[in-house]
Amino acid sequence: xxxxxxxxxxxxxxxxxxxxxxxxxxxxxxxxxxxxxxxxxxxxxxxxxxxxxxxxxxxxxxxxx
Numbered sequence: 001x002x003x004x005x006x007x008x009x010x011x012x013x014x015x016x017x018x019x020x021x022x023x024x025x026x027x028x029x030x031x032x033x034x035x036x037x038x039x040x041x042x043x044x045x046x047x048x049x050x051x052x053x054x055x056x057x058x059x060x061x062x063x064x065x
Contacts, residue, residue: 008047011043011046
């Protein structure tokens with residue numbers, strides 16, 4: 001498994017993950033379908049977070065052979 005900091009090109013996968021978790025869990029701030037953030041907005045958030053330098057998101061990737 002590879003653990004790394006998020007990159008702007010991870011935005012689409014992050015949006016999809018958030019939507020999936022919200023659809024499967026009853027303990028999220030938003031109900032399924034309520035969140036309206038898209039890939040472009042998430043990419044901008046990731047870039048802004050990296051520019052500020054005081055927080056990050058880590059991505060865990062399964063290594064494929």
